[in-house]
Amino acid sequence: MTKTSMNSNLKRLFSGPFLAFILCGTLVPLGVIAFYGFTDRSGAFTIENIMAIATRNHAQALGLSLGLALISTVICLLLAFPLGLILKDSKLGKKGFMVFVFILPMWMNFLLRTMAWQVLLERNGIINIVLKSLGLPLLDIINTPAAVVLGMVYDYLPFMVLPIYNALIKIDKNLIEAAYDLGADKLLVLRKVLIPLSVPGIVSGITMVFVPSLTTFAISTMLGGGKVNLIGNIIEQEFTVGSNWNLGAGLSIVMMVFIIISMALIEKFDREGEASMI
Amino acid sequence: MALIELVDISKSFDGELVLDEFNLKIKENEFITLLGPSGCGKTTTLRILGGFETPDTGKVLFQGEDITNLAPNKRPLNTVFQKYALFPHMNIAENIAFGLKISGKSKEYINDKIKYALKLVNLSGFEKRSVDSLSGGQQQRIAIARAIVNEPRVLLLDEPLGALDLKLRQEMQYELIRLKNELGITFLYVTHDQEEALTMSDKVVVMNQGYIQQMGTPEEIYNEPENAFVADFIGDSNIIDGVMLEDRVVKICGSVFPCIDEGFGRNKPVDVVIRPEDIIIGKPGQGIMDGVVTSNVFIGVHYEMCIEAGGFEWLAQNTTSYPVGTRVSIGVTPENIQIMHKPQSEDEEAISLDD
Ligand SMILES: Nc1ncnc2c1ncn2[C@@H]1O[C@H](COP(=O)(O)OP(=O)(O)OP(=O)(O)O)[C@@H](O)[C@H]1O
Numbered sequence: 001m002t003k004t005s006m007n008s009n010l011k012r013l014f015s016g017p018f019l020a021f022i023l024c025g026t027l028v029p030l031g032v033i034a035f036y037g038f039t040d041r042s043g044a045f046t047i048e049n050i051m052a053i054a055t056r057n058h059a060q061a062l063g064l065s066l067g068l069a070l071i072s073t074v075i076c077l078l079l080a081f082p083l084g085l086i087l088k089d090s091k092l093g094k095k096g097f098m099v100f101v102f103i104l105p106m107w108m109n110f111l112l113r114t115m116a117w118q119v120l121l122e123r124n125g126i127i128n129i130v131l132k133s134l135g136l137p138l139l140d141i142i143n144t145p146a147a148v149v150l151g152m153v154y155d156y157l158p159f160m161v162l163p164i165y166n167a168l169i170k171i172d173k174n175l176i177e178a179a180y181d182l183g184a185d186k187l188l189v190l191r192k193v194l195i196p197l198s199v200p201g202i203v204s205g206i207t208m209v210f211v212p213s214l215t216t217f218a219i220s221t222m223l224g225g226g227k228v229n230l231i232g233n234i235i236e237q238e239f240t241v242g243s244n245w246n247l248g249a250g251l252s253i254v255m256m257v258f259i260i261i262s263m264a265l266i267e268k269f270d271r272e273g274e275a276s277m278i
Numbered sequence: 279m280a281l282i283e284l285v286d287i288s289k290s291f292d293g294e295l296v297l298d299e300f301n302l303k304i305k306e307n308e309f310i311t312l313l314g315p316s317g318c319g320k321t322t323t324l325r326i327l328g329g330f331e332t333p334d335t336g337k338v339l340f341q342g343e344d345i346t347n348l349a350p351n352k353r354p355l356n357t358v359f360q361k362y363a364l365f366p367h368m369n370i371a372e373n374i375a376f377g378l379k380i381s382g383k384s385k386e387y388i389n390d391k392i393k394y395a396l397k398l399v400n401l402s403g404f405e406k407r408s409v410d411s412l413s414g415g416q417q418q419r420i421a422i423a424r425a426i427v428n429e430p431r432v433l434l435l436d437e438p439l440g441a442l443d444l445k446l447r448q449e450m451q452y453e454l455i456r457l458k459n460e461l462g463i464t465f466l467y468v469t470h471d472q473e474e475a476l477t478m479s480d481k482v483v484v485m486n487q488g489y490i491q492q493m494g495t496p497e498e499i500y501n502e503p504e505n506a507f508v509a510d511f512i513g514d515s516n517i518i519d520g521v522m523l524e525d526r527v528v529k530i531c532g533s534v535f536p537c538i539d540e541g542f543g544r545n546k547p548v549d550v551v552i553r554p555e556d557i558i559i560g561k562p563g564q565g566i567m568d569g570v571v572t573s574n575v576f577i578g579v580h581y582e583m584c585i586e587a588g589g590f591e592w593l594a595q596n597t598t599s600y601p602v603g604t605r606v607s608i609g610v611t612p613e614n615i616q617i618m619h620k621p622q623s624e625d626e627e628a629i630s631l632d633d
């Protein structure tokens with residue numbers, strides 16, 4: 001046996017478990033969801049579960065989810081890019097340490113982190129106690145969309161910072177110097193070199209914030225107090241309280257389609273953005 | 279007045295001195311080349327001029343005005359970077375247009391300039407190509423084009439032809455000189471190729487370990503090296519210990535050679551430099567000393583031979599080949615013998631022969 005054929009056999013052997021994992025962990029569940037989504041309780045084919053998105057409740061929830069996910073993604077992006085720049089340029093010898101500090105929250109269970117915000121934001125929570133003692137007006141955002149957005153931003157910000165930071169530090173220092181050399185000021189260097197060259201990081205950051213924000217039900221449950229109903233909450237309720245798996249699966253499929261559409265849009269927007277920026 | 283002046287520039291990285299009290303004056307329209315071995319501080323000098331590095335001490339003057347702390351984008355000079363530094367997310371035309379757009383030139387002007395610059399670097403029609411799709415040499419030429427279209431007062435070029443093959447390099451050398459004369463741009467050029475330095479420059483600055491070893495016209499540098507480092511670095515040469523017996527008489531390897539140097543005193547140890555092409559090979563007894571050919575290599579146009587004579591391996595070049603083992607004589611005409619002072623201090627020695 002030649003070396004290369006042995007290599008490829010070896011590769012096939014090692015890829016086996018991986019393929020099995022994809023099959024069992026991704027394709028099979030997708031198939032099951034599709035099955036439930038396109039059948040009714042008796043098992044007969046129907047598109048009612050899909051069309052159910054058109055009902056007022058569901059459409060509103062989806063609209064709100066898209067809106068809040070969009071807002072939190074934009075806020076994360078606006079926070080993460082400057083942060084990435086600061087981290088990249090920080091002359092602190094322990095650059096790695098700075099990044100570590102920003103990434104640290106990511107390692108804590110996000111339910112715990114969200115719960116912490118619940119405690120902080122409550123009407124009689126820590127923030128309001130402090131505000132009261134200072135004689136300032138109280139903060140009343142718990143159980144509003146604003147609290148949910150805050151939770152999303154707090155929970156998912158590291159997922160935006162990390163890919164953007166990674167993209168920024170990979171940019172060749174010579175390119176930045178070349179831009180200055182050719183007369184660009186700081187703003188132009190940002191617009192023509194730093195942003196375009198960190199687009200891959202921005203895209204993956206957006207994906208990693210937008211998708212979980214769109215699908216979350218835990219954050220809206222904890223910080224929305226049942227008053228902020230996202231599509232994630234509705235699906236969750238169909239699977240648990242309502243025990244209507246068919247409807248839950250149908251709505252999940254609709255949400256998946258929305259995610260795919262938004263990703264395609266982001267991708268397209270970024271490519272055009274890159275082209276127009278130059 | 280000098281256009282650009284470096285005054286007493288010192289710079290160290292991590293405690294290691296890279297430039298030590300470096301002084302350089304560049305006149306308007308001059309073509310100056312920094313020549314020296316790898317790591318001697320050439321790029322660092324350019325970076326200080328470009329504003330990318332702040333000197334620890336010393337000043338950078340532009341027309342007498344202190345620009346040491348001026349931001350790079352405010353300086354009237356452009357750089358061709360050693361590592362090209364082309365923008366990978368822009369095509370070739372956009373790369374070349376970068377500086378022109380910033381200075382607010384019109385679309386027609388920019389398009390004309392792109393065409394002109396691409397023609398100049400022999401890459402016409404490359405406007406729409408991506409940076410990735412270009413070879414190293416092509417990228418290097420685009421980097422030159424991107425810098426010159428801005429018509430800066432001073433162009434800093436950091437080994438701009440390093441990635442090109444010999445023929446293209448010679449072509450580009452010619453083009454650069456033509457360009458310089460046409461546009462009236464002052465050139466500060468960095469290379470470690472001594473031939474390139476000698477053919478292109480008005481003035482060559484030979485550097486080693488952050489010190490200027492010698493500064494002068496190419497002829498001066500080649501014909502009258504001031505110390506053994508310069509002699510060794512510029513072209514091949516025989517560098518031999520000698521004793522200056524009296525004015526115009528030097529003793530090398532036990533034989534007495536007439537020369538034209540004076541003022542060294544009597545019985546003074548000196549370094550003697552003789553270029554290989556200046557060694558005259560003759561029949562035994564006809565020259566100053568006799569020896570035996572120990573090696574012979576054809577290097578194009580002439581033969582390079584080693585001749586063992588008086589306990590020294592002489593490097594000689596000649597269009598006539600003398601086979602290995604042949605007994606020959608060697609001689610040198612007096613004006614081709616270059617006498618240099620021995621380094622005085624240990625310090626100086628370190629600078630000159632460390633390499
Ligand atoms: N940013 C830096 N940090 C630390 N050391 C540096 C830095 N820049 C340059 N040096 C050191 O300074 C010395 C001179 O470097 P420089 O780049 O000026 O050399 P050079 O003459 O351009 O060499 P080459 O011909 O190889 O390009 C080298 O020893 C290099 O390691």
Ligand SMILES: [Mg+2]
Nearest residue numbers: 320321360436
């Ligand atoms: Mg260099």
